[in-house]
Amino acid sequence: MLVSNLELVPGRRIVAHYGIVQGSTVRAKHVGKDIFAGLKNIVGGELKGYTELMQEARQEAVERMIAEAQSMGANAILNVRFATTSIAAGAAEILAYGSAVQLDGA
Amino acid sequence: MLDLIELGLFVTLLVVGFFAGSIVEKRHYASIRKREREYADVLAYAVRFPPDRVTRQRAFLVHGTVVISSDYFKTFVAGLRNLFGGRVRTYETLMERARREAMLRLKHDARRQGAKLVICVRFETTTISTGWAASIEVFAFGTALIPDHDPALSFPSRPVAAA
Numbered sequence: 001m002l003v004s005n006l007e008l009v010p011g012r013r014i015v016a017h018y019g020i021v022q023g024s025t026v027r028a029k030h031v032g033k034d035i036f037a038g039l040k041n042i043v044g045g046e047l048k049g050y051t052e053l054m055q056e057a058r059q060e061a062v063e064r065m066i067a068e069a070q071s072m073g074a075n076a077i078l079n080v081r082f083a084t085t086s087i088a089a090g091a092a093e094i095l096a097y098g099s100a101v102q103l104d105g106a
Numbered sequence: 107m108l109d110l111i112e113l114g115l116f117v118t119l120l121v122v123g124f125f126a127g128s129i130v131e132k133r134h135y136a137s138i139r140k141r142e143r144e145y146a147d148v149l150a151y152a153v154r155f156p157p158d159r160v161t162r163q164r165a166f167l168v169h170g171t172v173v174i175s176s177d178y179f180k181t182f183v184a185g186l187r188n189l190f191g192g193r194v195r196t197y198e199t200l201m202e203r204a205r206r207e208a209m210l211r212l213k214h215d216a217r218r219q220g221a222k223l224v225i226c227v228r229f230e231t232t233t234i235s236t237g238w239a240a241s242i243e244v245f246a247f248g249t250a251l252i253p254d255h256d257p258a259l260s261f262p263s264r265p266v267a268a269a
Contacts, residue, residue, distance in 0.1 A: 011162030
């Protein structure tokens, strides 16, 4: 599955459009990380636990999006975008969406 | 008496925040500058279309993300700024560090997978509230391109001036 935020892939033609596919996940942070983050708020710097959390969440959103595209029979997702929304204190939704298409060739 | 302890704690946190915060920031900037030189050969552009639309190339998503927290001193100064308005320099450096770090991680991701060109780079910024202080997340993503056949034909590599 080719995943890209381009509108076209160099050297390849789009032969079919399947519409929008999306994947999302809602994540909450856990207390341990929060306490550590509270300490980090004093001295500053990277919150590695949070970086990992966001990374995992995006990975999951992308995987769900890919699963949807696969079920449609697409071989690529183009124009991929991401959106993050905080739903309540401590919980956030991460969304990945794009256009499922069929590209020519392998 | 309790007020005195509270005041003492506040001043201590300010002082700790100021010194620890500037050390952390200085180190981070040094590391950013060093790595930016190392990754100068990975080109990243915001253009929407590839320079060569005809030659078949491998295309895939690459990304970099970082969550950075402000320090106690910076948060306090920014709070003061809210009274008078104007430029909040302490947060400007925070945002800049986060963007440059995210960009470096994107380039790292690209190079790890053998790409030297990333186009359509976009930034997403999210505020993550962690108690009383703000942390920010910067997410950079783009599409890495690798020429399928002869690398010399598609993207002639140009020397890049070190930043």
